[in-house]
Amino acid sequence: MEEKIDKYVGFRFSEERKRLKFSQKSLSEKLETAQRTISRWEKGDTIPSDKLILSASIGFDVKYVLFGHSKKTEADQGTAGEKPQELDQKLLTEIITAMDEIVAEGNVEPGLSASLKAKVTALLYKNYSKAREKPNRNDPVMRAMIGVLLGLVEE
Numbered sequence: 001m002e003e004k005i006d007k008y009v010g011f012r013f014s015e016e017r018k019r020l021k022f023s024q025k026s027l028s029e030k031l032e033t034a035q036r037t038i039s040r041w042e043k044g045d046t047i048p049s050d051k052l053i054l055s056a057s058i059g060f061d062v063k064y065v066l067f068g069h070s071k072k073t074e075a076d077q078g079t080a081g082e083k084p085q086e087l088d089q090k091l092l093t094e095i096i097t098a099m100d101e102i103v104a105e106g107n108v109e110p111g112l113s114a115s116l117k118a119k120v121t122a123l124l125y126k127n128y129s130k131a132r133e134k135p136n137r138n139d140p141v142m143r144a145m146i147g148v149l150l151g152l153v154e155e
Contacts, residue, residue, distance in 0.1 A: 010044035
């Protein structure tokens with residue numbers, strides 16, 4: 001069964017904002033975006049794919065926002081001595097950077113929606129977060145997966 005990631009992302013983003021005791025205004029300042037953008041994310045109009053890394057750096061549980069799974073349960077298992085949040089940021093950076101490079105190279109249609117980028121990011125993150133060796137943005141397999149997913153995942 002395919003995991004739905006966008007139906008409740010806005011709600012969970014709002015929960016994380018409140019858990020961290022940010023108002024929409026204060027969060028918009030931290031993420032360098034408009035307050036109305038935060039409101040649109042929380043309503044589920046768009047998904048904050050371009051702000052996931054910055055959100056993680058200020059304490060957001062990005063896995064929870066995307067999938068509804070908390071990092072706290074995974075922290076008990078550990079991953080080669082790395083803290084879950086550090087791993088999230090590094091892996092998300094590699095995936096998002098590779099995706100941006102592929103789009104810039106013209107290998108996929110320009111003007112992809114934030115929702116599509118978030119779905120592809122979530123699918124790749126879910127896949128690679130379980131891998132023993134994490135890919136970097138130049139990994140040919142990851143780049144091929146991004147290209148295929150950007151062409152196949154429905155919005």
